[in-house]
Amino acid sequence: MLLRRVGPRWPLPKRFPVFLQPQQRLRPQTQLRNCSSCPPEQATPKPPPPDHRDLGTQQELFTTSFYSPGSAIFLPNGARIFNRLVDFLRKQYVRHGFQEVITPTIYKKALWAKSGHLENYAEDMYTVTSTSPSRAEVTEAGEEDEYGLKPMNCPGHCLIFASQLRSYRDLPIRYADFSPLHRNEISGALSGLTRVRRFHQDDGHIFCRPLQIEEEIRKTLEFIRLTYGVFRLGSYRLALSTRPERYMGDLEDWEQAENALKRALDASGQPWTINEGDGAFYGPKIDIVLKDSDGKEHQTATIQLDFQLPKRFNLEYMAPAPLLEKRGETTTDPELLAHYGPVAPVMIHRAVLGSVERLMALLIEHYNGKWPFWLNPRQAVIVTVNDTEPVVKWAQHTRNVLLGIDSDVDAPVSPTNFGAVDVDESTRPLSKKIMEAKAKGYGVIAVIGLRDVAAGTIMVDATSFAPADASEEEKKKLKGLKMTPEELLDFMKKKVTAYA
Numbered sequence: 001m002l003l004r005r006v007g008p009r010w011p012l013p014k015r016f017p018v019f020l021q022p023q024q025r026l027r028p029q030t031q032l033r034n035c036s037s038c039p040p041e042q043a044t045p046k047p048p049p050p051d052h053r054d055l056g057t058q059q060e061l062f063t064t065s066f067y068s069p070g071s072a073i074f075l076p077n078g079a080r081i082f083n084r085l086v087d088f089l090r091k092q093y094v095r096h097g098f099q100e101v102i103t104p105t106i107y108k109k110a111l112w113a114k115s116g117h118l119e120n121y122a123e124d125m126y127t128v129t130s131t132s133p134s135r136a137e138v139t140e141a142g143e144e145d146e147y148g149l150k151p152m153n154c155p156g157h158c159l160i161f162a163s164q165l166r167s168y169r170d171l172p173i174r175y176a177d178f179s180p181l182h183r184n185e186i187s188g189a190l191s192g193l194t195r196v197r198r199f200h201q202d203d204g205h206i207f208c209r210p211l212q213i214e215e216e217i218r219k220t221l222e223f224i225r226l227t228y229g230v231f232r233l234g235s236y237r238l239a240l241s242t243r244p245e246r247y248m249g250d251l252e253d254w255e256q257a258e259n260a261l262k263r264a265l266d267a268s269g270q271p272w273t274i275n276e277g278d279g280a281f282y283g284p285k286i287d288i289v290l291k292d293s294d295g296k297e298h299q300t301a302t303i304q305l306d307f308q309l310p311k312r313f314n315l316e317y318m319a320p321a322p323l324l325e326k327r328g329e330t331t332t333d334p335e336l337l338a339h340y341g342p343v344a345p346v347m348i349h350r351a352v353l354g355s356v357e358r359l360m361a362l363l364i365e366h367y368n369g370k371w372p373f374w375l376n377p378r379q380a381v382i383v384t385v386n387d388t389e390p391v392v393k394w395a396q397h398t399r400n401v402l403l404g405i406d407s408d409v410d411a412p413v414s415p416t417n418f419g420a421v422d423v424d425e426s427t428r429p430l431s432k433k434i435m436e437a438k439a440k441g442y443g444v445i446a447v448i449g450l451r452d453v454a455a456g457t458i459m460v461d462a463t464s465f466a467p468a469d470a471s472e473e474e475k476k477k478l479k480g481l482k483m484t485p486e487e488l489l490d491f492m493k494k495k496v497t498a499y500a
């Protein structure tokens, strides 16, 4: 692979479809200094705000390597969180009508020329060539084909739309894609999960009729509201960016789209602001800006309307009364309805989490290591009172029940998705083992002694589920829950289903 940096051909990158460049560290590193002229009480340093890079190391979530700068290496704990976030989205897609697709990582230069990336975005892309001339594809002109590593999924989704004849009845069509994307960030700026070269988006593209824009935006805003409610990330504001000075397309298209966005924003019932002239050159957009506990703002989700890419790819669907259809208008006139013609769909780029890596960084700092159970990479540990054979056997049986692998049947297992259930059967004192389990942040701590083996139960400490303002009595109730392994499994499943 060749790393090629080409100078900018014109200063457009900011306006080009950047769709969430995962940049900027979330918070500046706090420098703590003692000042000799300050009275001693003022010199007491405030604890630094959580930094996802430090927590990522402490909790064994991810690492990085000199051999692939800017590409996070997710360790088992981090991979669990990553997969649960993606899994969460997949579940929501069932309701929101998105169909997942799997698309190539490299495309020929010709595709990037068609999409406009070569012209506008080349400096942020990687070129891929074959190192073996005998395997290179040679074009008619005798040149070797060069490929580009994809920085975005949009052109690939346009190819899918174009692969079939489409009718107005088929629309809206919503594609989702979790492909890894690569963007050639400057090496000096790379850091943690926020300044990266490889990342994943919960990317989605909606191909819709002009008259469906408002409804699709409204649904996407609703999707975003529900998702951020689950993460308990606090308030966010919506910002509409309108037509810039330099734009492509018809003024009429722009006005129609901006008005549809404004109506959808009003209908959302949430406060929103306008960034006049800050839209992309191909269409207006809505950005979701989150405010963290320190008041610092982070852009996460995005919704962008695009009239240009469908035209570049000659996308069309057949509709009655095509001239009215294009303007987002309907008619009952049978004469007009009898005439069918091609109309270009409107494309909506949207990401709810944005970059999964970037959102993870935000969540790591927001929860400061105290994960909600459904995302917790350390969900349960079984601690034995001693290491006698019946106790250890019962602990292992309990672990198998929680993992869903407790079956002697000669058939594939149906795991419970609790991938991380640990057993501590060491001979150390019980109090020490429990203290360590709490320090590691396990959501459920199950204790097993000889009496539990006889009773077929386990003693569960679920105090991590107590709300922050819980009384001592309420906490006590969650401390000594006597359950069978199956009851504990049911308890854990309910917590996960409720995103607790």
Ligand SMILES: [Zn+2]
Pocket: 017, 019, 152, 153, 154, 205, 349, 350
């Ligand atoms: Zn896109």
